[in-house]
Amino acid sequence: IGDVAIPDKAEETLARNERRLAGMICHSKAGFAELKSVVDGLMKNLELGHSIRECDSTIFIPGRGVDMYIGRNFIGSFGELHPETIQNWDIGMPVAAFEIKLEGFY
Numbered sequence: 242i243g244d245v246a247i248p249d250k251a252e253e254t255l256a257r258n259e260r261r262l263a264g265m266i267c268h269s270k271a272g273f274a275e276l277k278s279v280v281d282g283l284m285k286n287l288e289l290g291h292s293i294r295e296c297d298s299t300i301f302i303p304g305r306g307v308d309m310y311i312g313r314n315f316i317g318s319f320g321e322l323h324p325e326t327i328q329n330w331d332i333g334m335p336v337a338a339f340e341i342k343l344e345g346f347y
Contacts, residue, residue, distance in 0.1 A: 242343065261317070265338035273305045273321050276337035280309075280319050283341075291316065300326050309341065317341035 242262050249256035266276055284291050293307040296318055300306070306320030319339030327336055 260343045261340055262343055263338070263340040265336050267332065267334060267336045269334055271321070271335040271337045273337060276319055276321075276339060280339050280341075296320070299323065315342075 242260065244258040245261050247257050247259055264279070266279070289311060292310050294310065295304065296306045296308040298306050298318060298320075300323060301318075301320035302323050306318060308315060309317045309319065317340050320337065322336040322338055327333075
């Protein structure tokens with residue numbers, strides 16, 4: 242859990258901070274299904290009903306990344322990181338990761 246600086250794209254300055262929760266699974270067989278179980282369990286324990294929709298973020302493998310919503314409000318994303326992303330960070334094995342906005346419901 243930590244603060245994330247959100248830039249103001251029009252002004253190219255810091256606009257605000259957001260508190261977020263992030264995590265990852267990193268091992269030779271890490272994948273979407275394992276991470277989805279973790280995220281679903283977390284959301285159930287927090288008693289937060291959520292829905293998911295496939296996303297088009299290039300950080301994830303196509304078809305293996307989703308955006309999360311509570312009602313119509315976007316709250317985060319999770320999925321399997323694209324091999325190029327893994328290579329750029331020199332991780333060396335599959336990674337599934339999530340990031341959830343905490344503002345407004347913790």
